[in-house]
Amino acid sequence: MVKQLRWKRVPPLLLVTFSLLLPLPTDYGQAATPEEPPAAETPPSPLDASCREFHRLNSLLRDGNIPKEQARRELPRLLSRIKEEYFRENGKSFPRTDWLFPLRGYRATAVGDGPSHGYLPKGYDYYDGNRHGGHPSLDIFIHDRNQDDLDDRTGEPVAVLTITGGVVVSRETQWQEGSKLRGGKYLWLYDPSTDHLFYYAHLREVAVPVGRRVMPGEILGFVGRSGLNAHKKRSPTHLHLTCLSTTTPALLPENIYADLLRTRTVK
Numbered sequence: 222m223v224k225q226l227r228w229k230r231v232p233p234l235l236l237v238t239f240s241l242l243l244p245l246p247t248d249y250g251q252a253a254t255p256e257e258p259p260a261a262e263t264p265p266s267p268l269d270a271s272c273r274e275f276h277r278l279n280s281l282l283r284d285g286n287i288p289k290e291q292a293r294r295e296l297p298r299l300l301s302r303i304k305e306e307y308f309r310e311n312g313k314s315f316p317r318t319d320w321l322f323p324l325r326g327y328r329a330t331a332v333g334d335g336p337s338h339g340y341l342p343k344g345y346d347y348y349d350g351n352r353h354g355g356h357p358s359l360d361i362f363i364h365d366r367n368q369d370d371l372d373d374r375t376g377e378p379v380a381v382l383t384i385t386g387g388v389v390v391s392r393e394t395q396w397q398e399g400s401k402l403r404g405g406k407y408l409w410l411y412d413p414s415t416d417h418l419f420y421y422a423h424l425r426e427v428a429v430p431v432g433r434r435v436m437p438g439e440i441l442g443f444v445g446r447s448g449l450n451a452h453k454k455r456s457p458t459h460l461h462l463t464c465l466s467t468t469t470p471a472l473l474p475e476n477i478y479a480d481l482l483r484t485r486t487v488k
Contacts, residue, residue, distance in 0.1 A: 265432070266306075266310060267306045267309075267310075268303065268306040268307055268309075268310050268312075268388065268432065268434075269432040271299060271302050271303045271306055272303060272388060272389065272390045272391075272431050272432040273431055273432065274299060275296065275299050275300070275303065275390040275391060275411075276390060276391040276392070276431045278292060278295060278296055278299065279296070279390070279391040279409065280391065280393075282296070282348065282350045283350040283351050283402075284350065284351065285350055285351070285352070289348045289349075292348050293348055293470060296472075297467070297470040297472070300390075300411065300418075300467050303388065303390065303411060303413065304411075304413035304416075307387075307388055307413045307434075308413065312386075312387075312388070312413065312414075312434060313386055313414070313436070314414035315385045315386040315387075315412065315414050315415070315436075315437055316414070316415070317385075317415065317480055319385065319386075319437050320384050320385050320437065320480055320481075320483075320484050321382060321383070321384060321385075321437045321438045321484050321485055321486075321487055322382070322384075322481060322484040322485065322486050322487065323361065323381060323382050323383070323384050323421070323460065323462060323481075324361055324363065324379055324380070324381060324382065324444065324460060325379060325380040325382055325440075325487050325488070326372070326375075326379065326486070326487075326488055327361065327363065327379070327486065328486045329478075329481045329482045329484070331361050331362050331363070332359050332360070332361050332362075332478065332481060333359065333360045333361075333362065333459075338359055338478050339356060339358065339359060339360050340356070340357065340358065340359055340476045340478065341355050341356040341357065342355050342356075342357035342474045342476075343355050345357045345474055347465060347471075347472040348472075351401070351402060351403055351404075355474075357463055357474030357476075358420075358461050358462055358463040358474075359462050359463075359476075359477070359478060359481070360459045360460070360461055360462070361459055361460045361462060362457050362458065362459040363379045363444050363458050363459065363460075365457070365458035368446060368454070368457075368458055370425045370443070370444065370445045370446060370458060378425060378426075378443035378444065378445075379443060379444040380440045380442075380443055381421055381424060381440070381441045381442045381443060381444060381460055382437075382438050382439065382440060382441065382487055383410060383435045383436065383437055383438060383439045383441055384419060384437065384477075384484070385410075385412045385414075385415065385417070385419070385437050386412060386414070386434075386435055386436045386437050387410050387411050387412035387413060387414070387419075387434070387435060388410070388411055388413075388432065388433065388434050388435070389408060389409070389410055389411075389429050389430065389431050389432060389433045389435065389441075390409050390410070390411045390418075390431065391408070391409040391431060392406075392407065392408045392409065392427050392429075392430070392431055393405070393406055393407050393408075393427070394406055394426075394427045396447040396448070398452060400449065401449055402448065402449060403422075403448055403449045403450065404420070404422035404423065404447075404448055404461070405422060405423050405424065405445070405446075405447025405448030405449075405451060405452070406422075406423070406424040406425070406426065406427050406442070406445065406447040406448075407420065407421060407422040407423070407424060407427075408420075408421045408424065408427055408429070408441050408442060409421075410435070410441070411467070416466060416467045416468050417464055417465065417466060417467065417475070418464070418465040418467055418472065419462070419463070419464055419465075420461075420462070420463035420464075420465070421441055421442070421460060421461070421462060422448060422451075422460075422461035422462075422463075423444070423445055423446060423447055423448045423451040423459065423460065423461050424441075424442040424443060424444065424445045424447060424460075425442070425443040425444060425445025425446070425447065426442050426443045426445065427441070427442040428440050428441060428442045428443070429441055429442070438487050444458060444459070444460050445458070446458055448461075464476075464477045
């Protein structure tokens with residue numbers, strides 16, 4: 222006769238002790254293997270690195286933290302290098318016939334009035350940085366009577382577009398009321414195909430990083446009122462647009478009003 226085995230009740234204390242001797246589970250809803258280290262950041266291309274260097278030097282020059290003669294030597298050489306790297310990395314050329322008007326929904330009638338349309342190059346020297354004289358620029362005004370950075374007709378910000386293609390070589394995304402920075406939030410775009418630097422200033426927002434290659438008509442940012450004088454009530458809301466020729470180290474201004482008359486409006 223087979224005896225029936227009977228399980229005796231194990232005291233609770235022995236159960237606790239026994240459970241402590243058991244191996245702990247390794248799966249708590251997460252991988253049991255160690256996490257892999259994050260992938261290394263992709264190093265910048267030669268073009269990206271050169272654009273970042275231009276941005277660094279341009280910002281130092283703007284703030285008077287680099288000797289002018291050093292800037293005169295280094296910045297033109299750097300632009301020449303950016304041009305070579307731009308085309309080496311299959312950058313495209315854009316003739317003047319491809320240029321577009323730089324404000325969405327506007328045309329050349331929005332440029333300032335008068336015989337010179339506000340273009341006054343006398344006294345300007347790019348290497349004077351934030352202390353430069355003259356006004357070698359065209360101001361393009363938007364419909365903003367209450368000065369809230371919005372178009373009165375649409376209630377929306379006005380997009381600032383690339384006139385031509387090229388690569389972003391410098392920008393400023395921070396500006397606070399009271400700052401003496403005249404351009405406020407701005408962006409510098411270099412077009413190697415026509416040897417021009419374009420300066421878009423007084424922006425509400427900058428939308429592209431340094432090193433970004435762009436096509437004509439892409440959004441760079443939005444019209445605003447940033448900048449020492451542009452923020453004042455007496456100043457209508459506008460885009461401050463400067464074009465410099467890079468064919469000589471002097472980076473001389475160029476009046477492109479006639480070109481803007483021929484550009485196509487982007488709706």
